[in-house]
Amino acid sequence: MAWFLRLRPFSHINVRQLCSSLSSSSPAVRLRISPSSTCFFDEAVQIKLSGLSPKDAVELRAKHKDDKGVEFKASATYQADEHGEVDLSRHVSTGGSYTGVEPMGLFWSMLPEIPHKKLLKRDASSPVLVHFQALRHGKVLTEETNVRRFIADGTHRVPVKHGRLRGTLFIPPGEGPFPGVIDLYTLGGTVCEPRAALLANRGFVVFALAFYGYQDMPKTVDKLDLEYFEEGVKFLQMQPKVKKSGIGIVSMSKSGDLALSMASFLPDIAATVCINTCSANSVFPLHYKNMIIPGFVGDRKRVRVLKSGILDIRDILNDPMEEEKTRSSVIPIERASCSFLFIVSGDDRNWNSAFFAEQACSRLKAHGKTDYDMVTYPTAGHFMEIPYMPHQPSGFHAAVSQVVVFGGEPKSHADAQVDAWRRIQSFLESHL
Structure with missing residues (x-):
């Protein structure tokens, strides 16, 4: 009986802390690429963020390293709607590499870190990988990669x-x-x-x-x-x-x-x-x-x-x-x-x-x-x-x-x- 009494305060504190933690946590921020994170290069995709707080300011960054090792980058700033979401097909970019509603802006606006370089893709057997990050106050909230293929199965x-x-x-x-x-x-x-x-x-x-x-x-x-x-x-x-x-x-x-x-x-x-x-x-x-x-x-x-x-x-x-x-x-x-x-x-x-x-x-x-x-x-x-x-x-x-x-x-x-x-x-x- 004595050992049970000694454990009760310990157990009580952990349960209370756990409940407090669960009640104060917010849904995880998620970046989704639709209809799939894998597509053909000439296909448009829809990029959405969810799990933000309403009116949150967030920065989206895109990055790709080409066949010669040159990095291409783009960024855009958004404000989450009342549901805590950002949808590039509906919402306005207020700054960065482009402004306005541009569903594919993070792709076409990428610029090379080395001036005057052209994105090089010689061998179509491997895809182009575009890596995305969502940041708030400089802190990475979530990330995802879009795999952009060139060759269809069976080709x-x-x-x-x-x-x-x-x-x-x-x-x-x-x-x-x-x-x-x-x-x-x-x-x-x-x-x-x-x-x-x-x-x-x-x-x-x-x-x-x-x-x-x-x-x-x-x-x-x-x-x-x-x-x-x-x-x-x-x-x-x-x-x-x-x-x-x-x-x-x-x-x-x-x-x-x-x-x-x-x-x-x-x-x-x-x-x-x-x-x-x-x-x-x-x-x-x-x-x-x-x-x-x-x-x-x-x-x-x-x-x-x-x-x-x-x-x-x-x-x-x-x-x-x-x-x-x-x-x-x-x-x-x-x-x-x-x-x-x-x-x-x-x-x-x-x-x-x-x-x-x-x-x-x-x-x-x-x-x-x-x-x-x-x-x-x-x-x-x-x-x-x-x-x-x-x-x-x-x-x-x-x-x-x-x-x-x-x-x-x-x-x-x-x-x-x-x-x-x-x-x-x-x-x-x-x-x-």
């Missing part, structure tokens, strides 16, 4: 080393046959696997084709051969799951004039997407059989130096039709029998893509061609990527070996990427 990623061809082939699951698409990227000649993989998820066999600077290919070139791209088209057509009808091309920047040349001189091209391209063959001479299209290089005296010290090279290329010596660099797209979609950024500071697209469309119209369309986004910049890829306002440009401005207002650019992606898929589905 095959096949590295290509066939003769002199280099790149990556993405083949959707199923028997097919599927439409075939050549994916070409920018000056630098390497591949863009994320875009190719996401297109494969939509039912295309996509060949992300490198043309220099990739694996064992030359790091620099002084000319390009159209026969190489012709080999790429034939290789794609030989794939068992590819339709034997026309091939599509998706291109951007320098690769856009290569796409125009492919459409003009190669058979079996049915649909060509050109994002912020030039109507003339730019930079390098292009050889095909006994023909040479000279490279259009413009006038470096047209370069402007901004107050920041960054170059604005938008007007380095003038109208190639102005002078006799540059007219031969203009691609004769009236020879093409395919459909064209020109995606144009009105604030492209890499070059005047709006002028060049209008020139290309005028040339098609003058020759009785009607199967073309041009879509313009007035305040978007040069690098029109897949949806929710962070905007790149500036970066190192190989053609001038210096940092240049690429233009674009981040929010408008982000919206343009979403809309352009939808249009590109619809265009390819319609014409292939």
Whole structure:
């Protein structure tokens, strides 16, 4: 009996302390990513916080480390509603990397810790991991990670080393046959696997084709051969799951004039997407059989130096039709029998893509061609990527070996990427 009496005060104190602790505790703060914390890169998600006190001020942070180890970050401040919740699809960010109601703002507004860097994702077989934290008064309340995939289950990623061809082939699951698409990227000649993989998820066999600077290919070139791209088209057509009808091309920047040349001189091209391209063959001479299209290089005296010290090279290329010596660099797209979609950024500071697209469309119209369309986004910049890829306002440009401005207002650019992606898929589905 004595031992029981000795234990009673101890037991009584612990129960009372426990009850006091339970009654004073608040629900745990939770960060939810819907419909799932795992999704495809081009899919929007809903981010919600719950378990806060009404009117709580909270900061949300996003972070990603890319394939080169460069960290990209964004942040936004919110106030919880009367239910102690923050919903990015309904609530307003009052500061940080963006303001207003922006459900995907923490993605597209990310900036690199090292200035002028572009988010690099070469290999689409691994996802992009975006890590989120919710903080109050600098203290982490909760955290979560969004796994953003590129390749659907059952899609095959096949590295290509066939003769002199280099790149990556993405083949959707199923028997097919599927439409075939050549994916070409920018000056630098390497591949863009994320875009190719996401297109494969939509039912295309996509060949992300490198043309220099990739694996064992030359790091620099002084000319390009159209026969190489012709080999790429034939290789794609030989794939068992590819339709034997026309091939599509998706291109951007320098690769856009290569796409125009492919459409003009190669058979079996049915649909060509050109994002912020030039109507003339730019930079390098292009050889095909006994023909040479000279490279259009413009006038470096047209370069402007901004107050920041960054170059604005938008007007380095003038109208190639102005002078006799540059007219031969203009691609004769009236020879093409395919459909064209020109995606144009009105604030492209890499070059005047709006002028060049209008020139290309005028040339098609003058020759009785009607199967073309041009879509313009007035305040978007040069690098029109897949949806929710962070905007790149500036970066190192190989053609001038210096940092240049690429233009674009981040929010408008982000919206343009979403809309352009939808249009590109619809265009390819319609014409292939």
